[in-house]
Amino acid sequence: GESVGLHLPTLSVQEGDNSIINCAYSNSASDYFIWYKQESGKGPQFIIDIRSNMDKRQGQRVTVLLNKTVKHLSLQIAATQPGDSAVYFCADRAPGGGGADGLTFGKGTHLIIQP
Amino acid sequence: DAGVTQSPTHLIKTRGQQVTLRCSPKSGHDTVSWYQQALGQGPQFIFQYYEEEERQRGNFPDRFSGHQFPNYSSELNVNALLLGDSALYLCASSLAGTGYGYTFGSGTRLTVV
Numbered sequence: 001g002e003s004v005g006l007h008l009p010t011l012s013v014q015e016g017d018n019s020i021i022n023c024a025y026s027n028s029a030s031d032y033f034i035w036y037k038q039e040s041g042k043g044p045q046f047i048i049d050i051r052s053n054m055d056k057r058q059g060q061r062v063t064v065l066l067n068k069t070v071k072h073l074s075l076q077i078a079a080t081q082p083g084d085s086a087v088y089f090c091a092d093r094a095p096g097g098g099g100a101d102g103l104t105f106g107k108g109t110h111l112i113i114q115p
Numbered sequence: 116d117a118g119v120t121q122s123p124t125h126l127i128k129t130r131g132q133q134v135t136l137r138c139s140p141k142s143g144h145d146t147v148s149w150y151q152q153a154l155g156q157g158p159q160f161i162f163q164y165y166e167e168e169e170r171q172r173g174n175f176p177d178r179f180s181g182h183q184f185p186n187y188s189s190e191l192n193v194n195a196l197l198l199g200d201s202a203l204y205l206c207a208s209s210l211a212g213t214g215y216g217y218t219f220g221s222g223t224r225l226t227v228v
Contacts, residue, residue: 105157
């Protein structure tokens with residue numbers, strides 16, 4: 001099957017700096033992309049999403065960029081805080097028959113915030 | 116408004132046994148998907164249930180089966196457990212036709228010994 005992968009398993013940043021987490025996907029049919037945050041012992045928590053007809057979407061302190069030409073996705077977190085420490089996953093969805101829409105996840109990037 | 120609830124939170128089983136995990140979707144959601152997350156890995160799609168039928172399946176053997184009830188809740192069954200089935204099993208719910216809004220539960224940690 002297709003897979004969505006992240007470039008770095010670990011990213012360490014200083015508190016207050018901006019963080020950029022990258023992801024490459026392989027399925028050209030994917031039309032929807034999501035970033036999730038997962039803290040230890042918890043399920044993935046939705047951060048932000050973007051559809052394939054967009055190339056940028058902004059939320060509160062987060063921005064997702066989508067480059068369909070090179071099948072690349074990135075998550076930017078502004079003014080990183082200690083509470084941002086977690087594993088971040090990108091996921092994509094390719095339309096399935098009958099409306100089915102299972103997600104394909106990458107392996108994740110562990111974001112570590114240095115004080 | 117309750118989110119996705121899963122039970123039990125932790126479970127220990129012996130190789131060869133069978134296990135049933137349960138999921139109640141978020142209020143207003145009608146579609147349930149199950150994912151397996153091995154330690155240090157991203158979640159892997161097992162299958163998705165809608166209108167009490169499996170409508171999509173990932174690359175998992177027939178030992179993995181499921182069910183969805185009229186109230187949209189769901190069960191995941193795994194037969195003939197292997198050590199490699201040890202993982203966090205996540206349930207996600209969504210509303211069909213919207214194309215977005217997946218909500219995950221906190222998962223069931225299954226350990227096979």
